[in-house]
Amino acid sequence: MLMNAKSNCSTCVMGQFCLPHALTNEELDRVGELVKNRTKLKKNDRLYQHGEKMSAIYNIRFGSLKSEYSTEDGQRQVVGFHLPGDMVGLDSLDNNIYQTTAIAMEDSEACIIKFDEFESLSHQIPSMAKHLQRNLSREIGKAYHHVLSLGNDKAQEKLAYFILDLSDRKSFRGSNGLEFELKMGRDEIASFLGMEIETVSRTLTKLIKAELIEVSYRHLKIINMSGLRTLSP
Amino acid sequence: MLMNAKSNCSTCVMGQFCLPHALTNEELDRVGELVKNRTKLKKNDRLYQHGEKMSAIYNIRFGSLKSEYSTEDGQRQVVGFHLPGDMVGLDSLDNNIYQTTAIAMEDSEACIIKFDEFESLSHQIPSMAKHLQRNLSREIGKAYHHVLSLGNDKAQEKLAYFILDLSDRKSFRGSNGLEFELKMGRDEIASFLGMEIETVSRTLTKLIKAELIEVSYRHLKIINMSGLRTLSP
DNA sequence: CGAGCGTTTGAAATCGGTCAACAGCAGTGG
DNA sequence: CCACTGCTGTTGACCGATTTCAAACGCTCG
Incomplete structure (x- = not known):
């Protein structure tokens, strides 16, 4: 898992799928400060792992990942596939432990959003906190739909x-x-x-x-x- | 759906399950201001309905509810059962539309948390925002577990x-x-x-x-x- | 106490799971 | 460049769990 590539949110092509709309240029720069690094993943690399202490959430830049939910006794289930622009790691905000493992299905890259820095930024730019909230809620909706499909179809x-x-x-x-x-x-x-x-x-x-x-x-x-x-x- | 019963978070027995820990008395009073009303539900009453515009999230005080997820074509699936202390309506924060319908399974009561007021209070008491975030994330984890069970068991x-x-x-x-x-x-x-x-x-x-x-x-x-x-x- | 809904039980049908063998693409090393 | 090897995906036959259809049972509420 290599850190490199200084990020630059204001010019990133994923911006429209990744960031809240209507940020000022000044705000964009501050967000760029926050997202200092990206990580490159090779196929089968893990972005984070079930049970690990949460340090960051991530935004996929390119490539694709899956997330796997697992229980102590070794049952495993793929609970999602992630494409560029998707925010991942959201299941960790309850107790600061990742509940799932995110694994690259091909060579991929993700932006690292250090969570403590994110939180302090949220106070300055409320739309960022709201953005996270929306993503969390959307993930709930997606999971419900998944449950519906597994239960009925x-x-x-x-x-x-x-x-x-x-x-x-x-x-x-x-x-x-x-x-x-x-x-x-x-x-x-x-x-x-x-x-x-x-x-x-x-x-x-x-x-x-x-x-x-x-x-x-x-x-x-x-x-x-x-x-x-x-x-x- | 009757509104009545002035709430009082500082003396509510559900407080420990419902509110973030370590609120000061002054904060508790402010939260009490926010949660002005409760709603009584009779068996089969709906707390909110799929497709409706979101106005509030809720905390169950007593009784029990189910939430049902449904699609346009009429597929329906019970995605959760809720007990006192549970926060419900969290699937609506993405686009301000309830994604599910919450129905009382017996006579119940819920505290009404008007969402716009909640948001402004969150700025004053950050632990309230964090509390909501945790609840959202926990709901994701629960849904993943549900998916696991439906998929494997x-x-x-x-x-x-x-x-x-x-x-x-x-x-x-x-x-x-x-x-x-x-x-x-x-x-x-x-x-x-x-x-x-x-x-x-x-x-x-x-x-x-x-x-x-x-x-x-x-x-x-x-x-x-x-x-x-x-x-x- | 009776009506009606919710629940249980039975028998038959079906879908998906399991076991087993095969096919095909991919990557390796000669 | 080709042959070998292994991994991934496909196909077939059989079996079993759950669904489906049908009927009986038994709470609960009026």
Whole structure:
């Protein structure tokens, strides 16, 4: 985990997805002060680990990560996939211990937001505190939706939900939401959706035969978006 | 939904579960100002509803509520059960719209925390903002755990998790965690755990035959706590 | 005390899990 | 550059847990 690359929030292309809107230039500079460093991650590197003392929260700059929730007895579950602009580490603010482990699925980079400095900055720039609050609340909503999907949906619907969610988030960030590379393996999709690897594979072929998507290895193309949407609300 | 009963945080018995620790008397009085009103709910009354504009967050004073997450197409899922001391409505802070509906499972009462007033108070008493932040983060952790359970566990384990969680929370609040009334129906347990009513019923009888619990209608008694714990980690 | 809802129980059907074998892409080293 | 090896993903057959459909039971409330 290398620290380097002085950050500069005011010129960062992720700014619009990462920072609260309508910061003054002066505020931007102060935020830039706060986010002094970034960290580069190679595939499979951990950004933080379950059980560790929290020191910072992070903003993904590029690449993609997964977060895994785990219990003492070794049960593990992928609870989220993260794309550039996503804020991660938010599950640690309750007791200052990370509840999940964040692992890079490809070479990635994240901005480090030292938390004690963040807190003091929040007092000066209230919109930063509000921004964090919003992210926390949004994460709750996402988790509820995940619970809904795991609790109600059949394999097909869960997979459709997964694909559409990914597609939406890619589009939102300005990349192609209709054709992209899956950075996660079938095992990680399976864990995320609460099913087995083989079921993921079989269900993908079902969706292919239904001419909703095309898949070759980890390359995915959406053929019939509305068809997919009728599967996952 | 009746407004009445001037609140008084400084003498409220829920204080220890509800407010941040170590508030000065003067701060307590200011918080009391904020929480001017409570609302009484009869069974099945809604505290707030999915899609509504957020005006306040709430703290349960007595009784018990469930929150239901729902999608446009009518899928619904119970995402949480709430006991006295719990803060609810936290899923609304992202876009000021409630994402869930909170429904009383018995006659209940909640303190109303008008959100705009809360925000201005937060500036004066930073520990209040921090307290909210912690609650938000804890809710994320709880949701992740729920996802883990739905994704990995078989019916028995899910039910054990449900019972133990309820038991722990009752104990924490000083009531009897070994023998209590379930305020929710089998249908609500089923929704929460992502299974069917009949499976809940059958699985309960399994746990009874295994001499882990006794159940009669909605009265539940834990016979073998450690046995239950071996089922749910 | 009776009506009605909530709960339990039974039997049959189904979806997904498990076990096992195979295919295919990728990265290594000759 | 190609062959070998290993990891990742696919496919098939079988099995089991949960769902589904159906009916009976038993609280609880009016």
